Amino acid sequence: MKTFRSRLLLALALALPTAAAAQRLDPVYIEDRLNQLQQSITMLTGQIEQLQYRNQQLQQQMEKMRADYEYRLDQLEKGGGRGGPRPGGSPSAAAPPAGPAPAAPPPAESANSDQLYHEAFKKLQDGDYPGAERGFKSFLQSNPRHVLAGNAQYWLGETYYARRDYQNAMTAFAEGYKVYKTSPKGPDNLLKLGITLAALGRKTDACAMFAKFNQDYPRATDLQKRRIDQERQKNGCG
Secondary structure (H helix, E strand, O other): OHHHHHHHHHHHHHHHOOOOHHHHOOOOHHHHHHHHHHHHHHHHHHHHHHHHHHHHHHHHHHHHHHHHHHHHHHHHHHHOOOOOOOOOOOOHOOOOOOOOOOOOOOHHHHHHHHHHHHHHHHHOOOOOHHHHHHHHHHHHHOOOOOOOHHHHHHHHHHHHHHOOOOOHHHHHHHHHHHOOOOOOOOHHOOOHHHHHHHHOOHHHHHHHHHHHHHHOOOOOOOHHHHHHHHHHHHHOOO
């Protein structure tokens, strides 16, 4: 009997909504949690992008080393493999002129630019949004055509969006969409531009941005397309 009563009390306790459960049913709470999760996904995506970029750099360095090794080996083979032409040989027997020199390693400026970008992104991860803002601005001023410039413009917008500075966020995302439209972060700039416009109460403009997405980025990822569909539905876009 006691066992049955204990089970009944446990079942009733589980059936009654707790304060935490009631909070989870609050639409404001759910919206806030969704925004936090989306922000976490955004940051994780940024980390993946950095890893992919570093992997690309390593592959390029390995390719240059391989090309240099093959070039040197080719020169040794053309020279007979014994240190060049035989003594007394005619000029025509000498080793042929050297071919194109192997590609030079990236200049120091490129390494410094990469470091500046990664330092700015690290500040963004740590929640130092003003520091990240300064870092990305400095990177963009010095490297407007860098392969990571489109990424930097997008993350600059995120430094404002995270602080609910939607006006500057809108400007940054619009700049990213306009100037770096074909960059890997072009779709994200357009997506976040629409989201920021909606946050500013400009839902008509936001819907117009969402409508451009499939036309401008037909090869966007499934995740990006789902986000567009969610935002269109959320903002009542026709």
